Amino acid sequence: MPVDWVVVGLDNGGTTNNGTILDSSGRFLLDQMAEVPSDVREGPDKAIASLVVSVEQVLGITGVPITAVRAVGLDTPGPASGDGVISSKGATNFGHAGWRGFDIRGALAERLGLPVIYNNDGNSAALYAHHVRFDAEYGERSSVAAIVGTGLGGGIIEGGRVIKGAAGMAGELGHVPIPLDGLLAPGQPTPACNCGQSGDAESVASLTGIQNNLLPYWLTRYEGHELGGLPIGKAARLVRKYGEEGDEMALAIFRQQAMALGRLFTIAANFLDPDAYFLGGGVVEAAPHFRDWFFAEVRANTVLREEQARAAEISLVPDLDMAGARGSAYAARNWFIAQGQPSWPGGVLSPGRRDDHDHGEPGRLIALVVVPVRAAGRKAGALAGADHMALARHRERQGA
Numbered sequence: 001m002p003v004d005w006v007v008v009g010l011d012n013g014g015t016t017n018n019g020t021i022l023d024s025s026g027r028f029l030l031d032q033m034a035e036v037p038s039d040v041r042e043g044p045d046k047a048i049a050s051l052v053v054s055v056e057q058v059l060g061i062t063g064v065p066i067t068a069v070r071a072v073g074l075d076t077p078g079p080a081s082g083d084g085v086i087s088s089k090g091a092t093n094f095g096h097a098g099w100r101g102f103d104i105r106g107a108l109a110e111r112l113g114l115p116v117i118y119n120n121d122g123n124s125a126a127l128y129a130h131h132v133r134f135d136a137e138y139g140e141r142s143s144v145a146a147i148v149g150t151g152l153g154g155g156i157i158e159g160g161r162v163i164k165g166a167a168g169m170a171g172e173l174g175h176v177p178i179p180l181d182g183l184l185a186p187g188q189p190t191p192a193c194n195c196g197q198s199g200d201a202e203s204v205a206s207l208t209g210i211q212n213n214l215l216p217y218w219l220t221r222y223e224g225h226e227l228g229g230l231p232i233g234k235a236a237r238l239v240r241k242y243g244e245e246g247d248e249m250a251l252a253i254f255r256q257q258a259m260a261l262g263r264l265f266t267i268a269a270n271f272l273d274p275d276a277y278f279l280g281g282g283v284v285e286a287a288p289h290f291r292d293w294f295f296a297e298v299r300a301n302t303v304l305r306e307e308q309a310r311a312a313e314i315s316l317v318p319d320l321d322m323a324g325a326r327g328s329a330y331a332a333r334n335w336f337i338a339q340g341q342p343s344w345p346g347g348v349l350s351p352g353r354r355d356d357h358d359h360g361e362p363g364r365l366i367a368l369v370v371v372p373v374r375a376a377g378r379k380a381g382a383l384a385g386a387d388h389m390a391l392a393r394h395r396e397r398q399g400a
Ligand SMILES: [Zn+2]
Pocket: 174, 175, 176, 193, 194, 195, 196, 197, 200, 202, 203
């Protein structure tokens, strides 16, 4: 089948980049991971070169010429701004000093000569889950995704769009404080999070939460447990296996995690009332009997009103290893389509231009104009139209 235009999706991780290609009809041209080393530890220069290699790799595999690429979607682990500027305080995956305050999105756009649309990895995975579930209706639906890993990532999608917030920090579900009454065992210390808060969702529902908070406490309740003889980091990674085998202490730990996730979804229900709640992470890949038990525990702890329970669903994030790259590709495709000019030659778009989140003063003024239009209806076309108008006016202003 001839290809008229495509977008590339890139998922940048601590060790590898995964890439994919999505065509104009919404079909992925790769059904497997396409990985190259990400070289992020060697600093921005090497890492940007690796992202370019990743683009070349997926084009090579599929035989698509670079002239067909209209935009590139990119995700990285956080913390970074909504436009892809890595935190000036550094970040776990970006320890090299060159990363501090580095604009990874802008640098890749400049190197490729193509628009690059940025999201953090949690938001990309959330966008992917949203598209898989809602397909052609994606622009009219909303969802919340919680993905349990080392931390607790995720994102919020409203009307098919990632909610980024004013500073790029919306959808940080892990750092939402949750009620702890009835969750903690009598005498159990309040769990602490790396972000400085205590009792947020990540302090319980993450591998870090197991290592720092849950396991140290539960080992005092199960003296002589095999895991007590191991270094805590190693023991924390084994808790899931013990859970799968029905170990009492491991199940107590996962019950607390499920309760935390259910309470988080309950907060989401009252804040956002989404069409879907997605749950992802290592536990989704666990043995089916254990995964089903955990999922049922999360559901049992998610308090929905009767009307909400009828309207919404709780489900699992599919294909987690490809979710970042694929979500990034959807972000790029949605951005390009929102321009209203699917046949627009790539060269007309300035390579360094930012995505539709602009934090400068003109952007703020335009945002005020757009808000009433957004509030007027949930139709996908209405949103795209409003944003396109705002972008066009923005360009006019900048050109003036
Ligand atoms: Zn936190």
